[in-house]
Amino acid sequence: xxxxxxxxxxxxxxxxxxxxxxxxxxxxxxxxxxxxxxxxxxxxxxxxxxxxxxxxxxxxxxxxxxxxxxxxxxxxxxxxxxxxxxxxxxxxxxxxxxxxxxxxxxxxxxxxxxxxxxxxxxxxxxxxxxxxxxxxxxxxxxxxxxx
Amino acid sequence: xxxxxxxxxxxxxxxxxxxxxxxxxxxxxxxxxxxxxxxxxxxxxxxxxxxxxxxxxxxxxxxxxxxxxxxxxxxxxxxxxxxxxxxxxxxxxxxxxxxxxxxxxxxxxxxxxxxxxxxxxxxxxxxxxxxxxxxxxxxxxxxxxxxxxxxxxxxxxxxxxxxxxxxxxxxxxxxxxxxxxxxxxxxxxxxxxxxxxxxxxxxxxxxxxxxxxxxxxxxxxxxxxxxxxxxxxxxxxxxxxxxxxxxxxxxxxxxxxxxxxxxxxxxxxxxxx
Numbered sequence: 001x002x003x004x005x006x007x008x009x010x011x012x013x014x015x016x017x018x019x020x021x022x023x024x025x026x027x028x029x030x031x032x033x034x035x036x037x038x039x040x041x042x043x044x045x046x047x048x049x050x051x052x053x054x055x056x057x058x059x060x061x062x063x064x065x066x067x068x069x070x071x072x073x074x075x076x077x078x079x080x081x082x083x084x085x086x087x088x089x090x091x092x093x094x095x096x097x098x099x100x101x102x103x104x105x106x107x108x109x110x111x112x113x114x115x116x117x118x119x120x121x122x123x124x125x126x127x128x129x130x131x132x133x134x135x136x137x138x139x140x141x142x143x144x145x146x147x
Numbered sequence: 148x149x150x151x152x153x154x155x156x157x158x159x160x161x162x163x164x165x166x167x168x169x170x171x172x173x174x175x176x177x178x179x180x181x182x183x184x185x186x187x188x189x190x191x192x193x194x195x196x197x198x199x200x201x202x203x204x205x206x207x208x209x210x211x212x213x214x215x216x217x218x219x220x221x222x223x224x225x226x227x228x229x230x231x232x233x234x235x236x237x238x239x240x241x242x243x244x245x246x247x248x249x250x251x252x253x254x255x256x257x258x259x260x261x262x263x264x265x266x267x268x269x270x271x272x273x274x275x276x277x278x279x280x281x282x283x284x285x286x287x288x289x290x291x292x293x294x295x296x297x298x299x300x301x302x303x304x305x306x307x308x309x310x311x312x313x314x315x316x317x318x319x320x321x322x323x324x325x326x327x328x329x330x331x332x333x334x335x336x337x338x339x340x341x342x343x344x345x346x347x348x349x350x351x352x353x354x355x356x357x358x359x360x361x362x363x364x365x366x367x368x369x370x371x372x373x374x375x376x377x378x379x380x381x382x383x384x385x386x387x388x389x390x391x392x393x394x395x396x397x398x399x400x401x402x403x404x405x406x407x408x409x410x411x412x413x414x415x416x417x418x419x420x
Contacts, residue, residue: 005207008210008211008312009315011315012210012312012318013318014322015315015321015323016315019322022325023351024254024351024353024356025352026353050352
Protein backbone atom coordinates (compact mmCIF):
# COMPACT_ATOMS: atom_id res chain seq x y z
CA UNK A 1 0.00 0.00 0.00
CA UNK A 2 2.77 2.42 0.89
CA UNK A 3 4.40 1.65 -2.44
CA UNK A 4 1.17 2.54 -4.22
CA UNK A 5 0.88 5.81 -2.35
CA UNK A 6 4.50 6.56 -3.18
CA UNK A 7 3.81 5.79 -6.82
CA UNK A 8 0.72 8.03 -6.75
CA UNK A 9 2.58 10.96 -5.27
CA UNK A 10 5.48 10.44 -7.66
CA UNK A 11 3.14 10.24 -10.66
CA UNK A 12 1.37 13.42 -9.53
CA UNK A 13 4.63 15.28 -9.12
CA UNK A 14 5.91 14.06 -12.50
CA UNK A 15 2.65 15.23 -14.11
CA UNK A 16 2.88 18.66 -12.49
CA UNK A 17 6.55 18.89 -13.45
CA UNK A 18 5.74 17.96 -17.03
CA UNK A 19 2.99 20.59 -17.13
CA UNK A 20 5.39 23.18 -15.79
CA UNK A 21 8.30 22.41 -18.11
CA UNK A 22 6.69 21.06 -21.25
CA UNK A 23 3.27 22.71 -21.37
CA UNK A 24 3.86 26.09 -19.76
CA UNK A 25 6.59 28.60 -20.45
CA UNK A 26 8.50 28.03 -17.21
CA UNK A 27 11.50 26.62 -19.10
CA UNK A 28 11.77 29.85 -21.10
CA UNK A 29 11.49 32.16 -18.10
CA UNK A 30 15.02 33.35 -17.47
CA UNK A 31 16.45 32.93 -14.00
CA UNK A 32 16.73 36.71 -13.73
CA UNK A 33 20.52 36.80 -13.99
CA UNK A 34 20.41 38.82 -17.21
CA UNK A 35 20.94 42.53 -17.70
CA UNK A 36 18.41 45.26 -18.30
CA UNK A 37 18.34 47.83 -21.07
CA UNK A 38 15.83 50.60 -21.64
CA UNK A 39 14.18 51.76 -24.87
CA UNK A 40 11.90 54.75 -25.41
CA UNK A 41 8.97 54.58 -27.79
CA UNK A 42 6.43 57.13 -28.94
CA UNK A 43 3.78 54.41 -28.96
CA UNK A 44 4.05 50.88 -27.66
CA UNK A 45 0.71 49.66 -29.03
CA UNK A 46 -0.30 46.46 -27.25
CA UNK A 47 3.09 45.63 -25.76
CA UNK A 48 2.83 44.26 -22.23
CA UNK A 49 5.12 43.20 -19.40
CA UNK A 50 6.56 39.73 -20.22
CA UNK A 51 6.21 40.29 -23.96
CA UNK A 52 9.11 38.65 -25.81
CA UNK A 53 12.23 40.47 -26.96
CA UNK A 54 13.67 38.96 -30.13
CA UNK A 55 16.77 39.45 -32.25
CA UNK A 56 16.52 37.98 -35.76
CA UNK A 57 13.45 36.18 -34.46
CA UNK A 58 15.31 34.43 -31.64
CA UNK A 59 14.00 34.97 -28.11
CA UNK A 60 16.73 36.83 -26.21
CA UNK A 61 14.75 38.30 -23.31
CA UNK A 62 11.47 39.68 -22.09
CA UNK A 63 9.93 43.05 -21.30
CA UNK A 64 10.25 43.48 -17.54
CA UNK A 65 8.68 46.88 -17.00
CA UNK A 66 6.73 49.54 -18.85
CA UNK A 67 6.35 53.08 -17.56
CA UNK A 68 5.52 56.52 -18.89
CA UNK A 69 8.10 59.29 -18.80
CA UNK A 70 6.18 62.48 -17.98
CA UNK A 71 9.07 64.74 -19.03
CA UNK A 72 9.69 63.47 -22.54
CA UNK A 73 6.12 62.14 -22.97
CA UNK A 74 7.38 58.78 -24.11
CA UNK A 75 6.89 55.20 -23.03
CA UNK A 76 9.90 53.67 -21.25
CA UNK A 77 10.21 49.96 -21.85
CA UNK A 78 12.68 48.08 -19.67
CA UNK A 79 13.82 44.81 -21.18
CA UNK A 80 15.59 42.01 -19.37
CA UNK A 81 18.06 40.38 -21.76
CA UNK A 82 19.57 37.00 -20.95
CA UNK A 83 23.21 37.18 -20.02
CA UNK A 84 24.56 35.03 -22.86
CA UNK A 85 23.31 37.67 -25.32
CA UNK A 86 25.59 40.47 -24.13
CA UNK A 87 27.06 41.48 -27.48
CA UNK A 88 24.52 44.06 -28.64
CA UNK A 89 26.28 47.21 -29.96
CA UNK A 90 25.32 50.59 -28.50
CA UNK A 91 23.66 51.65 -31.77
CA UNK A 92 21.16 48.78 -31.72
CA UNK A 93 17.67 49.67 -32.93
CA UNK A 94 14.58 48.53 -31.02
CA UNK A 95 11.31 48.17 -32.93
CA UNK A 96 7.90 46.94 -31.92
CA UNK A 97 6.48 44.37 -34.32
CA UNK A 98 3.44 42.17 -34.39
CA UNK A 99 3.79 38.42 -34.86
CA UNK A 100 1.47 37.63 -37.73
CA UNK A 101 -1.46 39.82 -38.62
CA UNK A 102 -3.23 39.56 -35.27
CA UNK A 103 -0.54 37.98 -33.12
CA UNK A 104 1.14 39.24 -29.97
CA UNK A 105 3.44 42.24 -30.08
CA UNK A 106 7.15 41.93 -29.39
CA UNK A 107 10.28 44.05 -29.33
CA UNK A 108 12.73 43.30 -32.08
CA UNK A 109 16.39 44.26 -31.65
CA UNK A 110 18.44 45.02 -34.77
CA UNK A 111 22.17 45.28 -33.98
CA UNK A 112 24.15 48.21 -35.35
CA UNK A 113 27.85 48.43 -36.14
CA UNK A 114 29.47 50.04 -33.06
CA UNK A 115 32.36 48.35 -31.30
CA UNK A 116 31.07 49.06 -27.79
CA UNK A 117 28.40 46.77 -26.37
CA UNK A 118 25.46 47.65 -24.14
CA UNK A 119 25.60 47.04 -20.42
CA UNK A 120 23.12 46.97 -17.54
CA UNK A 121 20.97 50.11 -17.47
CA UNK A 122 21.95 51.43 -20.92
CA UNK A 123 19.34 53.16 -23.04
CA UNK A 124 18.77 52.31 -26.69
CA UNK A 125 19.12 55.38 -28.87
CA UNK A 126 17.11 54.37 -31.91
CA UNK A 127 13.60 53.03 -31.72
CA UNK A 128 10.62 52.46 -33.98
CA UNK A 129 7.16 52.70 -32.44
CA UNK A 130 4.46 50.14 -32.82
CA UNK A 131 2.39 50.19 -35.97
CA UNK A 132 -1.12 51.20 -35.01
CA UNK A 133 -3.57 49.83 -37.53
CA UNK A 134 -5.96 52.78 -37.27
CA UNK A 135 -3.16 55.23 -37.95
CA UNK A 136 -2.04 53.34 -41.06
CA UNK A 137 -5.59 53.15 -42.37
CA UNK A 138 -6.06 56.84 -41.61
CA UNK A 139 -2.87 57.65 -43.51
CA UNK A 140 -3.96 55.64 -46.54
CA UNK A 141 -7.35 57.35 -46.52
CA UNK A 142 -5.87 60.88 -46.34
CA UNK A 143 -3.32 60.00 -49.05
CA UNK A 144 -6.11 58.84 -51.31
CA UNK A 145 -8.18 61.95 -50.60
CA UNK A 146 -5.31 64.34 -51.35
CA UNK A 147 -4.65 62.71 -54.71
CA UNK B 148 -36.76 25.03 17.29
CA UNK B 149 -38.84 22.09 16.14
CA UNK B 150 -41.58 22.52 18.73
CA UNK B 151 -41.91 26.14 17.78
CA UNK B 152 -42.58 25.22 14.17
CA UNK B 153 -45.23 22.65 14.98
CA UNK B 154 -47.54 25.28 16.50
CA UNK B 155 -48.86 26.19 13.05
CA UNK B 156 -51.66 23.74 12.37
CA UNK B 157 -51.63 21.60 9.27
CA UNK B 158 -53.93 22.46 6.38
CA UNK B 159 -53.70 26.19 6.88
CA UNK B 160 -53.26 28.46 3.87
CA UNK B 161 -49.88 29.36 5.34
CA UNK B 162 -48.60 25.85 4.69
CA UNK B 163 -46.37 26.55 1.66
CA UNK B 164 -44.86 29.51 3.47
CA UNK B 165 -44.24 27.48 6.60
CA UNK B 166 -42.69 24.75 4.51
CA UNK B 167 -40.36 27.18 2.76
CA UNK B 168 -39.38 28.76 6.05
CA UNK B 169 -38.67 25.38 7.61
CA UNK B 170 -36.49 24.44 4.64
CA UNK B 171 -34.59 27.71 4.89
CA UNK B 172 -34.05 27.26 8.62
CA UNK B 173 -32.81 23.71 8.24
CA UNK B 174 -30.51 24.78 5.40
CA UNK B 175 -29.02 27.55 7.51
CA UNK B 176 -28.68 25.23 10.47
CA UNK B 177 -26.90 22.62 8.40
CA UNK B 178 -24.57 25.21 6.87
CA UNK B 179 -23.69 26.46 10.31
CA UNK B 180 -23.06 22.95 11.55
CA UNK B 181 -20.91 22.25 8.51
CA UNK B 182 -18.85 25.34 9.32
CA UNK B 183 -18.32 24.31 12.92
CA UNK B 184 -17.52 20.80 11.74
CA UNK B 185 -14.86 22.14 9.35
CA UNK B 186 -13.36 24.24 12.14
CA UNK B 187 -13.01 21.21 14.40
CA UNK B 188 -11.52 19.09 11.61
CA UNK B 189 -8.98 21.79 10.78
CA UNK B 190 -8.09 22.13 14.46
CA UNK B 191 -7.33 18.41 14.60
CA UNK B 192 -5.07 18.43 11.55
CA UNK B 193 -1.81 19.42 13.35
CA UNK B 194 -2.03 16.39 15.64
CA UNK B 195 -2.48 14.11 12.62
CA UNK B 196 0.74 15.31 11.03
CA UNK B 197 2.54 13.35 13.75
CA UNK B 198 0.95 10.13 12.52
CA UNK B 199 1.80 9.81 8.82
CA UNK B 200 0.58 6.22 8.79
CA UNK B 201 -3.04 7.36 9.07
CA UNK B 202 -2.63 9.84 6.23
CA UNK B 203 -0.90 7.18 4.12
CA UNK B 204 -3.88 4.86 4.52
CA UNK B 205 -6.29 7.58 3.41
CA UNK B 206 -4.09 8.71 0.55
CA UNK B 207 -4.39 5.18 -0.73
CA UNK B 208 -8.17 5.00 -0.60
CA UNK B 209 -8.77 8.61 -1.65
CA UNK B 210 -5.95 9.16 -4.12
CA UNK B 211 -4.57 5.91 -5.48
CA UNK B 212 -7.98 4.34 -6.07
CA UNK B 213 -9.09 7.43 -8.00
CA UNK B 214 -6.10 7.37 -10.36
CA UNK B 215 -7.55 4.88 -12.83
CA UNK B 216 -10.75 6.83 -13.48
CA UNK B 217 -8.77 10.08 -13.75
CA UNK B 218 -6.33 8.52 -16.20
CA UNK B 219 -9.08 7.13 -18.43
CA UNK B 220 -11.20 10.28 -18.28
CA UNK B 221 -8.18 12.52 -18.92
CA UNK B 222 -7.13 10.49 -21.95
CA UNK B 223 -10.60 10.61 -23.49
CA UNK B 224 -11.08 14.31 -22.79
CA UNK B 225 -7.70 15.00 -24.41
CA UNK B 226 -8.61 12.90 -27.44
CA UNK B 227 -11.91 14.74 -27.87
CA UNK B 228 -10.22 18.13 -27.44
CA UNK B 229 -7.75 17.12 -30.15
CA UNK B 230 -10.53 16.19 -32.57
CA UNK B 231 -12.81 19.12 -31.84
CA UNK B 232 -10.01 21.65 -31.74
CA UNK B 233 -8.57 20.41 -35.00
CA UNK B 234 -11.97 20.53 -36.68
CA UNK B 235 -12.56 24.13 -35.67
CA UNK B 236 -9.01 25.40 -36.20
CA UNK B 237 -8.53 23.80 -39.60
CA UNK B 238 -11.28 26.08 -40.94
CA UNK B 239 -9.05 29.06 -40.23
CA UNK B 240 -5.89 27.31 -41.39
CA UNK B 241 -4.72 27.56 -37.80
CA UNK B 242 -4.36 23.88 -36.89
CA UNK B 243 -0.83 24.65 -35.67
CA UNK B 244 -2.50 26.35 -32.70
CA UNK B 245 -3.99 23.05 -31.56
CA UNK B 246 -1.43 22.90 -28.75
CA UNK B 247 -2.58 26.28 -27.44
CA UNK B 248 -6.19 25.17 -27.51
CA UNK B 249 -5.63 21.83 -25.79
CA UNK B 250 -3.13 23.16 -23.26
CA UNK B 251 -5.09 26.20 -22.14
CA UNK B 252 -8.43 24.40 -21.91
CA UNK B 253 -7.00 21.57 -19.86
CA UNK B 254 -4.75 23.55 -17.57
CA UNK B 255 -7.14 26.39 -16.84
CA UNK B 256 -10.55 24.76 -16.73
CA UNK B 257 -11.14 21.14 -17.60
CA UNK B 258 -8.26 19.69 -15.60
CA UNK B 259 -9.30 21.02 -12.19
CA UNK B 260 -13.07 20.96 -12.76
CA UNK B 261 -13.55 17.53 -14.33
CA UNK B 262 -11.08 16.00 -11.90
CA UNK B 263 -13.01 17.52 -9.01
CA UNK B 264 -16.29 16.15 -10.36
CA UNK B 265 -14.76 12.68 -10.76
CA UNK B 266 -13.19 13.04 -7.34
CA UNK B 267 -16.56 13.88 -5.78
CA UNK B 268 -18.11 10.90 -7.51
CA UNK B 269 -15.41 8.37 -6.79
CA UNK B 270 -13.65 9.38 -3.57
CA UNK B 271 -16.29 11.66 -2.07
CA UNK B 272 -19.11 9.15 -2.25
CA UNK B 273 -16.87 6.46 -0.79
CA UNK B 274 -15.90 8.73 2.09
CA UNK B 275 -19.51 9.64 2.83
CA UNK B 276 -20.72 6.05 2.70
CA UNK B 277 -17.87 4.88 4.91
CA UNK B 278 -18.44 7.58 7.53
CA UNK B 279 -22.21 7.15 7.41
CA UNK B 280 -21.87 3.44 7.99
CA UNK B 281 -19.42 4.06 10.82
CA UNK B 282 -22.01 6.32 12.37
CA UNK B 283 -24.85 3.85 11.80
CA UNK B 284 -22.86 1.12 13.55
CA UNK B 285 -21.99 3.55 16.34
CA UNK B 286 -18.27 3.34 15.80
CA UNK B 287 -17.84 7.04 16.57
CA UNK B 288 -19.47 6.57 19.98
CA UNK B 289 -17.20 3.56 20.46
CA UNK B 290 -14.13 5.63 19.71
CA UNK B 291 -15.25 8.38 22.07
CA UNK B 292 -15.85 5.74 24.72
CA UNK B 293 -12.21 4.74 24.40
CA UNK B 294 -11.23 8.41 24.72
CA UNK B 295 -10.17 8.50 21.08
CA UNK B 296 -11.18 11.70 19.34
CA UNK B 297 -12.92 10.69 16.11
CA UNK B 298 -12.01 14.07 14.62
CA UNK B 299 -8.32 13.35 15.08
CA UNK B 300 -8.41 9.64 14.35
CA UNK B 301 -10.97 9.44 11.52
CA UNK B 302 -11.87 12.79 10.00
CA UNK B 303 -8.68 14.87 9.91
CA UNK B 304 -6.57 12.28 8.02
CA UNK B 305 -9.29 12.00 5.37
CA UNK B 306 -9.50 15.77 5.01
CA UNK B 307 -5.74 16.04 4.61
CA UNK B 308 -5.66 13.18 2.11
CA UNK B 309 -8.33 14.82 -0.04
CA UNK B 310 -6.49 18.11 0.12
CA UNK B 311 -3.21 16.52 -0.99
CA UNK B 312 -4.70 14.23 -3.63
CA UNK B 313 -6.73 16.70 -5.66
CA UNK B 314 -3.90 18.83 -7.09
CA UNK B 315 -1.92 15.69 -7.93
CA UNK B 316 -4.94 14.11 -9.62
CA UNK B 317 -5.70 17.30 -11.54
CA UNK B 318 -2.07 17.43 -12.67
CA UNK B 319 -2.24 13.83 -13.87
CA UNK B 320 -5.52 14.56 -15.66
CA UNK B 321 -4.11 17.58 -17.52
CA UNK B 322 -0.87 15.81 -18.40
CA UNK B 323 -2.67 12.77 -19.79
CA UNK B 324 -5.10 15.05 -21.64
CA UNK B 325 -2.26 16.97 -23.29
CA UNK B 326 -0.74 13.67 -24.40
CA UNK B 327 -4.15 12.57 -25.70
CA UNK B 328 -4.46 15.76 -27.73
CA UNK B 329 -0.92 15.16 -29.02
CA UNK B 330 -1.84 11.63 -30.06
CA UNK B 331 -4.86 12.78 -32.07
CA UNK B 332 -3.42 16.02 -33.43
CA UNK B 333 0.12 14.98 -34.22
CA UNK B 334 -0.28 11.23 -34.52
CA UNK B 335 -3.47 10.97 -36.55
CA UNK B 336 -4.26 14.34 -38.08
CA UNK B 337 -0.77 15.42 -39.05
CA UNK B 338 -0.22 18.59 -37.01
CA UNK B 339 3.50 19.32 -36.72
CA UNK B 340 4.87 18.02 -33.42
CA UNK B 341 7.18 21.00 -32.94
CA UNK B 342 4.35 23.45 -33.56
CA UNK B 343 2.10 21.61 -31.10
CA UNK B 344 4.56 21.98 -28.20
CA UNK B 345 5.96 25.37 -29.18
CA UNK B 346 2.55 27.00 -29.55
CA UNK B 347 1.50 25.49 -26.26
CA UNK B 348 4.58 26.79 -24.44
CA UNK B 349 4.15 30.18 -26.06
CA UNK B 350 0.67 30.72 -24.76
CA UNK B 351 0.44 28.77 -21.50
CA UNK B 352 1.89 31.01 -18.84
CA UNK B 353 3.30 29.36 -15.74
CA UNK B 354 1.93 31.86 -13.25
CA UNK B 355 -1.26 32.98 -14.95
CA UNK B 356 -2.47 29.67 -16.29
CA UNK B 357 -0.77 26.76 -14.57
CA UNK B 358 -0.85 28.25 -11.08
CA UNK B 359 -4.45 29.39 -11.55
CA UNK B 360 -5.39 25.79 -12.27
CA UNK B 361 -3.35 24.60 -9.32
CA UNK B 362 -5.06 26.96 -6.85
CA UNK B 363 -8.41 25.94 -8.26
CA UNK B 364 -7.69 22.24 -7.80
CA UNK B 365 -6.58 22.89 -4.20
CA UNK B 366 -9.81 24.75 -3.47
CA UNK B 367 -11.93 22.07 -5.13
CA UNK B 368 -10.19 19.29 -3.22
CA UNK B 369 -10.86 21.17 -0.02
CA UNK B 370 -14.52 21.82 -0.83
CA UNK B 371 -15.32 18.35 -2.14
CA UNK B 372 -13.69 16.59 0.81
CA UNK B 373 -15.37 18.90 3.30
CA UNK B 374 -18.82 18.19 1.83
CA UNK B 375 -18.17 14.44 1.68
CA UNK B 376 -16.95 14.27 5.27
CA UNK B 377 -19.73 16.43 6.63
CA UNK B 378 -22.49 14.55 4.82
CA UNK B 379 -21.10 11.27 6.11
CA UNK B 380 -20.65 12.46 9.67
CA UNK B 381 -24.04 14.14 9.67
CA UNK B 382 -25.89 11.21 8.05
CA UNK B 383 -28.98 9.72 9.63
CA UNK B 384 -27.72 6.52 11.21
CA UNK B 385 -29.94 4.23 9.14
CA UNK B 386 -29.37 2.32 5.91
CA UNK B 387 -31.69 4.73 4.11
CA UNK B 388 -30.04 7.75 5.70
CA UNK B 389 -26.58 6.64 4.58
CA UNK B 390 -27.85 6.17 1.03
CA UNK B 391 -29.43 9.62 1.03
CA UNK B 392 -26.30 11.19 2.46
CA UNK B 393 -24.15 9.60 -0.25
CA UNK B 394 -26.38 10.96 -3.01
CA UNK B 395 -26.48 14.37 -1.39
CA UNK B 396 -22.72 14.36 -0.97
CA UNK B 397 -22.08 13.84 -4.69
CA UNK B 398 -24.75 16.33 -5.77
CA UNK B 399 -23.77 19.13 -3.41
CA UNK B 400 -20.04 18.61 -3.91
CA UNK B 401 -20.44 18.78 -7.70
CA UNK B 402 -22.59 21.90 -7.55
CA UNK B 403 -20.26 23.50 -5.04
CA UNK B 404 -17.27 22.80 -7.28
CA UNK B 405 -18.98 24.31 -10.33
CA UNK B 406 -20.12 27.38 -8.42
CA UNK B 407 -16.73 27.82 -6.78
CA UNK B 408 -15.12 27.49 -10.20
CA UNK B 409 -17.05 30.47 -11.47
CA UNK B 410 -16.15 32.58 -8.45
CA UNK B 411 -12.47 31.58 -8.55
CA UNK B 412 -12.22 32.16 -12.29
CA UNK B 413 -13.71 35.61 -11.92
CA UNK B 414 -11.35 36.45 -9.05
CA UNK B 415 -8.20 35.03 -10.62
CA UNK B 416 -8.91 36.61 -14.00
CA UNK B 417 -9.44 39.96 -12.35
CA UNK B 418 -6.06 39.87 -10.67
CA UNK B 419 -4.39 38.84 -13.95
CA UNK B 420 -5.99 41.06 -16.58
